[in-house]
Amino acid sequence: MKILVINGSPKREKSDTLHLTHAFLDGMNSVHENEIRYINVAEKHIEYCLGDLSCMKNGGKCVHNDDMAQILGDILTSDMLLFSFPLYGFGVPAPLKALLDRTLPLGSLAMRKVGDRYEHVEQADFSHLRYAVISGCGFPNAQHNFDALRLQFKLRFPNGVFMLTVSEAPMFSAIEAAAVTAPFLELVRHAGREYAEFGIISDELAEKLAVPMIPEETYAAICNGNA
Secondary structure (H helix, E strand, O other), X not given: OEEEEEEOOXXXXXXXHHHHHHHHHHHHHOOOOOEEEEEEHHHOOOOOOOOOOHHXXXXXXXXOOOOHHHHHHHHHOOOEXXXXXXXXXXXXXXXXXXXXXXXXXXXXXXXXXXXXXXXXEEOOOOOOOEEEEEEEOOOOOXXXXXXXXXXXXXXXXXXXXXXXXXXXXHHHHOHHHHHHHHHHHHHHHHHHHHHHHHOOOOHHHHHHHOOOOOOHXXXXXXXXXXX
């Protein structure tokens, strides 16, 4: 499988969330070896979408001459997109938001009704693509913090998207926290194995991944300098 990892963190390779992504991919590779490519969005030249919709009228050609044409090509030649990023403002970081906006050329102005909502008809065939999101946040727990993000990606990929959202993510870049982060990353590897085999992870494993690595009160006290 050709997996395109779209790393939306402004920290690039130093992203806290990328520890989770690497563990998940390790798990997937333990089942089947995959071809993995990475895009660090912060390193790309991606202009903001102007919303003139010209790309939806002329076969997907955008008025901007930047890196998005190559990125769209990379997307269409992949089997799976894995979006890896930290939670920013209960959504995605600005560079990744610009990239997502610029995927507009994949759709046309024509619309169709699907269920009780409308969506644009595709200009390109990306029916083969699978989607996954791995996102970490710096809060002590994930209670409601990812709700807006989940809804956004559910609407963007209505045919299904796997999402792994994790609290206390800055701990993954702290060497002194290895005693608790290493066992958690092993759970993430297990999740990657299950996803590679079944396309989903078990409810039991999902419940374990939803538990903060250390008590939320302890984590908050550390962040507040009270520990």
